[in-house]
Amino acid sequence: MIAPRGKRSYREYCAIARSLDLLGQRWTLLIVRDLFLGPQRYSDLLAGLPGIATDLLTARLRTLEADGLVRRRELPPPAHTTVYELTESGRRLGPVIRALGEVGLELLGTPAPDEPVNPGPVVMSLMLSFHGDPDLVETYGLELDGQEFGVVVDRGTVRSERGAPSDAAVTLRTDARTLVLLLRGEPIPEGALKVDGDAAAFDRFVAAFAHDGRS
Amino acid sequence: MIAPRGKRSYREYCAIARSLDLLGQRWTLLIVRDLFLGPQRYSDLLAGLPGIATDLLTARLRTLEADGLVRRRELPPPAHTTVYELTESGRRLGPVIRALGEVGLELLGTPAPDEPVNPGPVVMSLMLSFHGDPDLVETYGLELDGQEFGVVVDRGTVRSERGAPSDAAVTLRTDARTLVLLLRGEPIPEGALKVDGDAAAFDRFVAAFAHDGRS
DNA sequence: CCGCATCCGTTTCGATACTG
């Protein structure tokens, strides 16, 4: 049992209060979100959390570490950087992230012009919005704002990971905002999207993840 | 689309960030938790949220109302009180509450002596900890600290509601803390538990919800 | 009593500057 943390614990014998003692502080669940696609460096996390103060990011990482949800790992030379990653316990938060995502997905309109659109969340939302052929088995590559992702569709389930997949049927190179506009059926800037690979696979990708009038 | 709220919105185009814009403030999800078992008066909510300031409860209820998750309803005479209840949108938060509960359930040890144990959360945790006969269909009545609940087991699923059920096989009258101790297999104060009804049904209840060495 | 509103000391957060 992890002791409820200091001053601001809810101090109630309740499963939900206990999990909020771990996760309820501002930014904590967004950090978990970013780590769900794979290990991240401090500066990558900082870039993916628009507006967080640097000391708060440090504090949250320390707390998550103390609670056993996140682990610091020093990469061996020559990389010589430290990354943060979810532990086995941390990965059990998947259903929480998914449930929050499903609630929020319906509240997302078109991104406001001044609203940051980061690659990680966009890729993650794909796992929630799949509505293609239930028998489809295919892997897609995404390069968004220079970051590479693999999206694996396997009979109705969707996995996403950081890093270029080896077996992508098609790879889309663009920025996160343009991908959102594309999937919402809105006009996209000319030349903002490059498609490498099977054009039919590209069509299947758009059909499976487009957020247009399917209601 | 609900516009991201003022100052402390995350202002990121992300499904999880959006849902946390609605739910991420302190106490908000615990209020939703308490409303999940049925409508509650202001003072009942206050009693179920140990430590919340009165103006914060009011502020959170207003925000939840503005976001369409909670509705105020004036009961007709002669009751003449106002209750808060979840709207249809609010009830869609079920998976969020459930996911958080499953995370927190494993962190709950035995309640500390100074830790409040409220009936609502205890009843709600029953929905997460059922491990009885998958074919069992039975209704149980609970009266905890004077509050009545019905727990309906129906082939592996468990529903709970406020109010005494009409068709309970057995009714347990006790306090929330004693019920927790009972289900954890710990000694309970003499005379703290009264069982009304079928003794075999009581045994099935304990077997189905006990949290003892089943790992 | 119920359903809040007001006040005030404490804690947390946001923003930015700075360092090994």
Add this chain to the structure above:
DNA sequence: CAGTATCGAAACGGATGCGG
């Protein structure tokens, strides 16, 4: 790159007051 240090602004906790 990966954090500390600093400081004003906002949020929170606790007590108290008040009209129906």
